Amino acid sequence: MSDMSYVRSEMLPERAPPASSVGVVGWMRQNLFSGIVNSILTIVSLILIYMVLAAILPWVFSPTWNGTSQNDCREIVGNGHHAACWGVINDRWQQLLFGFYPNGSEGGADQRWRPIVAFALLFVAVTPVLFNMISRRMNWVLLLAVLGLTGLYLGGAVGMIVGLVLLGAAGFVGFKALSTDKEARAAEIEAGAKRLPNPLIFSAIYPFIAPWLLWGGTIWLPIAAALGFVIGYFAFVFASRALGSLIGIIVAVVAAIIWWMVLTSVFANAVDSILPIGLEAVESRKFGGFMLSITIGVVAIACSLPIGIVLALGRQSDLMIVKALCVGFIEFIRGVPLITLLFVASTLLNIFMPPGTNFDIILRVLIMVTLFASAYMAEVIRGGLAALPRGQYEAADALGLDYWKAQRLIIMPQALKISIPGIVSTFIGVFKDTTLVSIIGLLDPLGLSNAIRADQAWNGLVWELYGFIALLFFVFCFSMSRYSMYLERRLHTGHR
């Protein structure tokens, strides 16, 4: 029987694929030379890449980092060679980053640590909102570390001690956070271990810290401004208990506005005269460079978020007049270019205000850019609201929640979560658009590059400055857009 079988009784071993379809060769055959058209495209692309790199690279790699002027650079690279003069960046990069923020050259202390700390704290403040894979304790580690490093930098006996203590605390919490994993921590909390406070507390007080760090002045002013919210809250609690929630809201808003308009500066001055604590005040006109761009971008986005929410709700509401007002505002702002709004800031805003008011140009630009951003923000949030299934609204109604409770507890948390990628995109757009302020004469990086070019030593240098500015913008915007894409992917997987 066995001699009759001519059919193979066992499988042949798999043979290795031919050399031309695996490894580098196989990959190239598949992706670069899979046909005549593809081969031509590949060769054309390679030639193109070679030409661009051959033109740019020798220019970029020039040993002129220490050149002190354009002529100096020319001597370094030798006559006839066309090469970059990086000395201008070496000489002016601090100005391109900080503008004319006090650096100690005109007497007084170097204040540039303040924008750096404000920026680092901004990162700490947004992490609990934007990166939910960072644990609560790591967030506190970040905060303590930033504050500790600031203390060490400021030096002095007090600064040293406070800095070391804070860094030690950061190290301790960080070590504990790294040594216990998620499940163990959950068990600890279950057993009654104390949790650290929610880091969102810091996110909430950051809006008062940042302006104080940037503009300086007495610390009592931001504290007084924050007190306005406390006063509004208590007014709401008492008034709504006596008169109902709608009246309560009105009373709270009126009380807070009266506090801010009339009493804040009085209170701040009074306390400051008793207990003067503060930083050296820095005028807005000294702001410049990327610090100005980031300040305008962050302030505009932060302030436009609540306005945008209100506008989006107004646009979605059944109240005809409210809806008409919101649609009119949004469409008007979106219909005109930002530059016309900046013209309003530079020439008209003072005319619209009561006679005698005169606030500085950066504040006016901030107001107009905020209005601009809030119209776009409203559309982003409206998209988030529209993406929520109707069942969510109906379920909130079925639970008997009133309009504001439904928005606060059910609708907004979900709608805002869906909108985060859109909000980040809006932020990228606004951040890029801050370059427009150079047209009305503010010293953002582009405006500064014109000023630097007017200098005798760097007369007429274009590529180096534009290249540096473009690179910094690219790094910022590209990383944010990657983040937003990552977020979009993450939001897609979850069920909404």
Place this chain on the structure above:
Amino acid sequence: MYHMTSMTDPHQGQFRLSMLLYDSRYRSMTIQIIALIGFLILVFWLISNTAQNLADLGKQPSFGFMSEPAGYDINQRLLDYNSQDTHLRASLMGLLNTLLVAALGCIAATIIGVVMGVLRLSPNWIVSRLAAVYVEMFRNVPVLLWIVFTMAILIETLPAPSAFRKGEAAMKLWDTVAVTNRGVYIPEPLFSNSLGNIHLFGQSSLRFDVSLDLLAIAFVFFGGLFISRIIKRRADATQEATGDRPTTWYWRLGVVVIPTAVVLTLLGLHWGYPELKGFNFKGGTHMRNSLIALWLALSLYTGAFIAEIVRAGIMAVSKGQSEAAGALGLRSNRIMSLVILPQALRVIIPPLISNYLNLTKNSSLAIAVGYMDITGTLGGITMNQTGRELETVLLLMAVYLVISLTISGVMNWYNESVKLKER
């Protein structure tokens, strides 16, 4: 049911003031009236402040300055203009320049965007990476930076007209186009048997000439297109009736090309080439650097966004659609035109038009390179010369608002017409 409603109906008691707040029938009305009153107070406050401030400055708001002589020159313009003309005419030149660069930019951005969007989906690794590099490079750097950068490239790297005299530079495309650092000179069409112009609106600020030559050419060309459509429709009818499609492409091409060519010959079309005379080029159409820089930068910047839209649009059509069409026996070009494109366009067109809108608004950055668009004329020199900030900025905003609303009106109309008709 009737009893139920009558039971839950609120009792029709006497109207009390508190019902304005606590009765849901009146509450929304109350809130709206409060909102309206608040809005009116705000508007009134702004207007009274403005009136007070302007009175203090001794300025009476009026648009009379628009009919005063402008006194400045506009170097790139589409209609005739001199510095004795009014501010109104200067603004009109600016508006036409805005529309010109917006139209040129939208066309170029669409071409660039479609090509790059398709290349990003290419199976060729290098090509798709190159397209991705292009998209990220342009999307993540401010458009204003691109505009001034392009302007710097044009000024610094292109040869001066004097280089052409010394023989260091040569004209391109068989000596018809001169690319210099003062702009590009291209041939212009001239007619030796011109029919002349119709002059409209006399000597007013809105005057313009309509070229009868162009009218005649347009008439013949579009007439040809119309006849060609009739031929197509009859061929369609024949195909429906008999199943055979008559070959008509030479008829359809002929009725468009031949009459147009005859008219062009009768008008005596010839080209006026740029020539180097003295220190500069004369003849031909001069496109200034500012126009070219703005055009290039805006189209490359917007093209990067359009590339992403096109990519998303094509990827949005599921593979099953083309496979199903193939299973029905359609050829690949028919699959593209009958199945893929109609579905992809529904995704592509709305964001595409909003990008056209952005490009138009971004063209206001012309002021950075000295291109005299409406922001450069009305919002720039006119505002500075007359000191009428309020009036000029309001006019400027109104102009852009009209442009934007027109474009978004077109978008809404299109969206309605291609919306999936669900039954």
